[in-house]
Amino acid sequence: MDTRHPDEGTIHAYVESQLPRAEYEQVDAHVAACAQCADAVAEARGLIAASSRIVSALDGVPAGVLPRSGRRRTWLPAWLPVAAVGLLAVGISSVALRDGVRMSVVDGTEGERQIEDTTRPAAMVGEERAPQPEPPEAPVVERGAPTPVSGASATQGPISPQRAPEIRQRAAMRADMRVGDTAGDELQERPLAFISPAAAAPDALPGLVVSGRVRSQGRPIAGAMVSIDSLNVRARTDSAGRYRIELPSGVRIADAAISARRIGYDGHMQRIVGTSDSQIVDFELPAASLQLSGVMTTSTLRAERTLGAPASVTVAGAAAPLRAVRYRATREAIIELQEFHAGEPVTSRPPAGSSEYRWRDDARQRVFVLTGPFTAAELERFAHRLADLEVVP
Amino acid sequence: MRDVERLFKAYHGMLVRYLTRRLGDRDWAEELAQETFLRALRHGPVRNERAWLFAVATNLARDEGRRQARHRRHLELLAAEERARESEQPSAPLERAEDAAAARRALDDLEERDRLALLMREEGLGYEEIAEALGLSVGSIGTTLSRARRRLVASYERAVREKSGHKAS
Numbered sequence: 001m002d003t004r005h006p007d008e009g010t011i012h013a014y015v016e017s018q019l020p021r022a023e024y025e026q027v028d029a030h031v032a033a034c035a036q037c038a039d040a041v042a043e044a045r046g047l048i049a050a051s052s053r054i055v056s057a058l059d060g061v062p063a064g065v066l067p068r069s070g071r072r073r074t075w076l077p078a079w080l081p082v083a084a085v086g087l088l089a090v091g092i093s094s095v096a097l098r099d100g101v102r103m104s105v106v107d108g109t110e111g112e113r114q115i116e117d118t119t120r121p122a123a124m125v126g127e128e129r130a131p132q133p134e135p136p137e138a139p140v141v142e143r144g145a146p147t148p149v150s151g152a153s154a155t156q157g158p159i160s161p162q163r164a165p166e167i168r169q170r171a172a173m174r175a176d177m178r179v180g181d182t183a184g185d186e187l188q189e190r191p192l193a194f195i196s197p198a199a200a201a202p203d204a205l206p207g208l209v210v211s212g213r214v215r216s217q218g219r220p221i222a223g224a225m226v227s228i229d230s231l232n233v234r235a236r237t238d239s240a241g242r243y244r245i246e247l248p249s250g251v252r253i254a255d256a257a258i259s260a261r262r263i264g265y266d267g268h269m270q271r272i273v274g275t276s277d278s279q280i281v282d283f284e285l286p287a288a289s290l291q292l293s294g295v296m297t298t299s300t301l302r303a304e305r306t307l308g309a310p311a312s313v314t315v316a317g318a319a320a321p322l323r324a325v326r327y328r329a330t331r332e333a334i335i336e337l338q339e340f341h342a343g344e345p346v347t348s349r350p351p352a353g354s355s356e357y358r359w360r361d362d363a364r365q366r367v368f369v370l371t372g373p374f375t376a377a378e379l380e381r382f383a384h385r386l387a388d389l390e391v392v393p
Numbered sequence: 394m395r396d397v398e399r400l401f402k403a404y405h406g407m408l409v410r411y412l413t414r415r416l417g418d419r420d421w422a423e424e425l426a427q428e429t430f431l432r433a434l435r436h437g438p439v440r441n442e443r444a445w446l447f448a449v450a451t452n453l454a455r456d457e458g459r460r461q462a463r464h465r466r467h468l469e470l471l472a473a474e475e476r477a478r479e480s481e482q483p484s485a486p487l488e489r490a491e492d493a494a495a496a497r498r499a500l501d502d503l504e505e506r507d508r509l510a511l512l513m514r515e516e517g518l519g520y521e522e523i524a525e526a527l528g529l530s531v532g533s534i535g536t537t538l539s540r541a542r543r544r545l546v547a548s549y550e551r552a553v554r555e556k557s558g559h560k561a562s
Contacts, residue, residue, distance in 0.1 A: 009536030018520040018535070044539065051542040054549045055515045057496035058414045 005037055006030065011044045207247040209278040214241045214260045216285045224262035224285070228272075231256060252276050260285060394433045394442065401430055404446055407516045411447065414512050415454055417497060425453045444522040447513055451526060491556060499548035507541035514538055 006014065006027050013019045014027045031037045214224040220241025227234030228245065231253075237243045237260075247253075258281055259269040265285035272279055394400065405426060412422035429450045439445040500508060506527065513523045520534040529537070 007536070008539040009533070011535075012539040012542075013520060013535035016514075016520075047539070047542040047546055050546045050549075051511065052515060054496045054499060054545055055414060055512065057492045058417075058500065059410070059493075 005034065005040075008040065008044070011037070011040050012048065015041060015044045015048060207249040207251055208253065208276070209244060209246050210258065210272065210281060211242065211244040211278075212280045212282040213237070214243065214262070214283040214285060216265055221262050221265065221285060224260050224265075224283075226258065226260045226283070228253075228256050228258045253279075394436055394438055397430055397434050400433060400442060400446070404443060405430070408446060408450055411512050411516050412450055412454060414500070414515075415451075415509070425450055428453055441522060441525060443518060444525040447516075447518060447522070448526040448528075451509055492553075495549055495552035495556060498552045499545050502548040503541055503544055507537055507544070510534060510537045511541040511545065 010019070010023075010027060014024060014031070017024070019027065031041055210228070212226075214221045214226065214237045220237070220239070222237055222239045222241060224237040224241070224243070225234055226237065226243045226245065231247065231251065233245050233247065235243045235245045253272050253276075255271065255273050257269050257271055259267055260283035261267040262285060268283045268285050270281055270283070272281065408426045408429060409419070409422050412425050413419045416422055416425075429446055432449055433442075433446060436445075503511070506529075509527060510523050510529075513526060518526070521531050523529070523534050524531040
């Protein structure tokens with residue numbers, strides 16, 4: 001048996017089941033035992049799916065989203081297992097029945113304007129602007145204690161009780177975006193609260209500061225989560241890849257692991273040992289092998305569908321609609337949009353090399369699942385979208 | 394070939410889509426598809442009809458003179474559309490059109506052979522059929538497709554980035 005690594009062309013042929021049987025089985029056996037080639041397979045799947053999406057974009061019509069009966073096979077990517085297609089059909093009909101969805105054909109322009117109307121009418125509209133979850137100078141420190149938000153935020157002034165649930169929700173969304181988490185149910189939701197340095201007793205000694213930058217191949221990574229789990233503190237990097245974790249005064253670090261994570265990249269962990277000084281800890285994240293077993297985010301979700309136009313998805317909060325999230329060319333990020341109802345068994349794990357995003361609509365007891373594979377760049381754009389959600393008053 | 398009507402039902406749609414994606418011009422794609430089926434009518438039986446149809450359609454699409462003229466006109470139309478769109482809504486361009494434009498750029502960035510192989514694969518042709526349609530060896534199709542995909546994705550990402558400016562990253 002040839003134990004050399006198959007080349008990229010062979011890997012694609014393997015993934016697409018286009019190898020002669022004997023060769024297929026050789027490659028299959030090799031891939032099962034070789035991590036490097038398993039990564040290559042995952043990457044190939046991502047490229048195959050992404051290419052399909054891009055080619056479909058030429059038509060100006062989304063592929064794979066809301067496949068109409070009879071055209072389904074033509075539009076969906078070849079790797080999609082038949083069983084999943086059946087599920088997709090089921091999911092869509094339930095949405096049509098229960099959502100009270102507009103079923104008329106809406107042209108692209110109008111559809112988007114309608115979505116625009118639900119957003120904040122500020123300058124932050126459209127795809128061009130960079131996502132800004134917080135002012136870059138002061139990334140928020142999030143603690144894992146289930147305390148409700150009280151006190152003042154350094155950036156926003158007093159937080160009213162009304163805003164607290166939404167902010168908690170937003171924080172919960174962020175905290176839950178982690179690379180490598182297994183699908184959905186095992187993920188615990190921790191209620192989080194924002195605190196800021198200003199909320200600490202004004203005359204206390206300042207606490208230790210751990211700060212630094214997260215980069216990948218020299219490029220700063222925004223939106224990476226840096227956390228010291230043992231102390232239950234974490235912070236997110238700003239647009240320059242900088243983070244800053246301020247520990248409460250009096251806390252010293254005996255021996256703590258600090259890790260940086262970001263969708264699309266492999267996480268990295270370092271240790272801080274025995275210090276009473278502020279620390280600078282930088283991270284260098286290698287690009288991920290595109291093999292995520294699942295990424296969980298939580299938010300409430302209301303799906304709007306119109307025939308003949310890209311499926312747009314808005315995110316609705318319990319109290320008020322959150323900013324509309326338009327998935328840039330849904331065909332980029334959405335191959336399938338499946339919907340399940342509470343109590344329904346969710347599909348089995350995505351095939352190796354694919355990835356999932358799930359949204360749970362607590363108001364309506366629904367779970368939405370998007371299944372990749374996605375390329376790292378798509379995920380990054382996707383992550384920006386999700387990180388971007390804010391309350392519309 | 395006999396029973397062209399059956400062939401038409403089975404393959405016309407995908408042939409038109411393939412040609413439209415390749416040429417960027419649906420009317421022209423329909424014309425070429427018609428011509429392809431006319432030739433099928435006049436031709437004797439073949440082993441693999443789909444591969445044959447795609448081969449003929451591809452060759453028709455390679456007609457240089459007309460293609461250049463059409464291409465120029467097509468570019469002009471695109472440019473005009475772009476200007477119209479930009480003046481309408483400078484801050485919120487149509488997602489769909491933007492993505493189609495980026496996809497177009499990315500596809501145009503490929504070598505002709507890679508592009509054709511990829512478009513055929515997107516219509517569900519097997520590696521053997523693609524090899525037959527393009528006159529290549531079966532063993533080279535995997536490499537051709539992997540190269541095409543890698544490049545397509547990279548070009549698309551670049552086109553998207555250039556279009557919307559650099560996002561915080």
